[in-house]
Amino acid sequence: MFSAKEKEDLLKKIHDSVVEFEEEVTADLCRQAVDSGIDAHDAIIGGLAEGMVTVGAMYERNEYFVPELLLCSDALYAGLDILRPHVRAGTEQVRGKIMIGVVEGDIHDIGKSLVKTMFEAAGWKVFDLGKDVKTDRFVSGVTQHDPDVIALSALMTTSMLAMPKIIEAVKAEKPGVIVMVGGAPLNHDIARRYGADSYADDAVSAVHEAARLFSNSVPD
């Protein structure tokens, strides 16, 4: 068994390996954590997720851009692949459930994938419907996954026109579900007019915004 200090040091190394996008190192360190008896959930939260918090802050400061985010994301998933099978039932704390997809007519999913990563790192259960997702699929996804938040992405001005119909349909299926939109042609004003609850202009702010809306929606 590791001492508390040794555990702290290892989690810090996992954090650093994510930030430095060292995919193999991250996987090795996570194996070491499992072998040493460190709780897998603690390693996810204290190592991998903390690493992505730092990555998000670096992105917001324009120190990291999409290439770095993609590689940090690779390191995160390499670590999660090792740790997740060892998470003990009942220890995983899920912040909320989010369903995400790129709307019909649009195949640009790099932004959506980064949003997915940041939500997973922040402890959300993510249901990714993929790209070019039709309204009916979003509606059936609501029935299937019962999400707290739905995030819709579009890169093209024409494809964003699919959003009002989707928002109306998912809210009819689950009144009270929080719908967020994002993507290059959107802004707060368009989001409001389309009936969305919020808009986020990048993956990091999307997580903050979803957490804010979700905590406001949950009765004390």
Next chain:
Amino acid sequence: MNKSARIKALLTGNRVDRVPHFPFILGFCAKNLGLPIATIYNDAEKSFDAQMKTFEQYGVDWGPIYGYASYGTWEFGGEVEMPSGNYQQAPAHKMFPVKSESDIDSITLPDVKTAGCLPIAMAFSKLQQSHGTPISVVLGGNFTIAGNICAVEKLCRWMLKSPESAHKIIRLATEHIIEIVRYWADTFGAENVIPQFWEPLAANLIISPRQFKQFVFPYLVETGERILAMGVRHILHHICADHNANLPYWAEVPMGDPGLCSFGEEIDIDKAIEFLGEKAVVIGNLDPSLLLTGQPEQITERCREIIEKGKKAPRGFMFSSGCEVSPETPGYHVYLMKKAIEEFGVYP
């Protein structure tokens, strides 16, 4: 002044009577004529005709163009899907020709006479020539074509983990661009060709200015030098989306005398003039989202702001949308651009 005289005056540094209207209107023209949007991309004759008729209606001064942002995928052996359905506006990637680093060494430069959309592009340019409108060939920029060969996510990863692979793909894109422009120059005369390069994937939404300097800028400079050495007089760069932090590099890219630079709506026209106004005609940059969803008075006010800033550009200015006008945009909104030019774009 008629359209042709206005554009000629702009490119030769002479006085123009008013700000010319530059088109970034493709699928909209098809819908305007009751045609499927795919017609713009798969039928040179109908595409040219739809654009000419729409441009007459909306007072566009520059001529029709043929091209799309996902250029390169099809030409290097992948697949694109033509737009269909209610929410698609341009061809989209379906299958990238390079799927892994091991594919890179086996990929070769395509035959520019037969590959992908190039036969349609050439037929289109022959229509440009016969109608006396500017002869262009619209391609992605070096980095954007590279991203369309292998998917931008892979290109981004290779930039950091395997820079040689990233450079190999961008080198392929660069040589392909040169071969195409040479083909167009041989066919129409270099002095008559104005190539257009759209560079959305090198925006700061995706890569850092440092990565732009390392992976984009050297290829843009080399391409500009080699094209101008052929005798091409003007190169048009569409600096698509947020390139604010890249502008110092763009200012050093050779693009002719004058060059032509169209800017995404994310770049303030004053800033565009500051960095490129001394070497290029500035083109821009009404937000197509505003054009699609805004109220008429909002649109007119934004048109006024842009035109009044643009009129100060020392090498000239053309008014345009910052990116493609959505085919679903109300026709009246596009008319407001024409009206704004008439109201605010006349030179004293």
